[in-house]
Each structure stands twice: as C-alpha cells, then as structure tokens.
Amino acid sequence: MNDYKIPAQTRIGHVHLKVSNLQQSLDFYSGLLGFEKMQLYGDQAAFISAGGYHHHIGLNTWQSKGAPRGPEYAPGLFHTAILYPERKDLAIILQRLIDEKYPITGASDHGVSEAIYLDDPDGNGVELYWDRPEEEWPKDDNGEIEMFTRRLDIEGLLALAK
Known part of the structure; x- marks a missing residue:
C-alpha cells in the first residue's frame, strides 16, 4: 500500500465552497479577483472560472445561507x-x-x-x-x-x- 504514487500529471481541478451570501461571494471572487461567471443556479449557486474553463470555483448556499463564519480553530480548509x-x-x-x-x-x-x-x-x-x-x-x-x-x-x- 505504501508504494502507490498518484500520477505526476494529476491536478486539483476545482474547489467548491459553502458560502453564506452568494452575491457577496460573487462580488469578491468575480468583482474583485476577476473570475468569470460561467453558470448561475438561481440565487443558490454559481460556477466561476479563469479563461473559460467550466469552473475552478463553485460557490453555493445550499447548506450555509445566512450562516455565521465558522470558528477559526476548527478543522477544515x-x-x-x-x-x-x-x-x-x-x-x-x-x-x-x-x-x-x-x-x-x-x-x-x-x-x-x-x-x-x-x-x-x-x-x-x-x-x-x-x-x-x-x-x-x-x-x-x-x-x-x-x-x-x-x-x-x-x-x-x-x-x-x-
């Protein structure tokens, strides 16, 4: 089991974040950082990218709409x-x-x-x-x-x- 190595060409494809306010997150990731909106799912989710890729970042409020920030010292990303x-x-x-x-x-x-x-x-x-x-x-x-x-x-x- 210890001798397996992931292929060298493997890449992290995208990240999907739970957010509390979709528009606020779009203002940050698209408005400030410049990511392109690729697809909106109503007011609940968005997929954004650099250069027309289907998505580098997914943003959704499915389980987190209006939620407060998580604790700084909790496990997670x-x-x-x-x-x-x-x-x-x-x-x-x-x-x-x-x-x-x-x-x-x-x-x-x-x-x-x-x-x-x-x-x-x-x-x-x-x-x-x-x-x-x-x-x-x-x-x-x-x-x-x-x-x-x-x-x-x-x-x-x-x-x-x-």
Missing part, C-alpha cells in the same frame, strides 16, 4: 490557493487589492513561490501566488526542495504592476 501564471500578474492583483482597500492578512516569499494571503467574505482563506521557475527553487545539499517563509519584497513586486 485552511485556504484555497490561486496560481497566477507570471509574477507580474501577482503584482497586478496585489495593486488591485491595495487600490480597493481590501484587507491582506499576509505576504510571504517561500523560495519556490511568492504569495499574498487574504480572507473571502466568509473567512475562507485565499492564497494568491505565482511559482518561480523550477530551476530557481532553493535546494539543500541533497538536492531536496527547501521551502521557507520570509518577508515578501512587496515594493519590488508592486514595481511590476506599473
């Missing part, structure tokens, strides 16, 4: 990570968050990636990030990836947004 294709794309969304005065909860350089952290309207964590090219990933003396958490060069990143 820590964050949804949204991968941007280029560093400049991360810079542009960071500038947009700043311009819209949307609260950012963190920013880190992980060696393999640079990331901005925030919460959606229901308190679900969201990571916006880009991956450095694999040949730039930090490695230890044995050639193993050596991730870390350091201060993100926000000024350098924002310079790309101009």
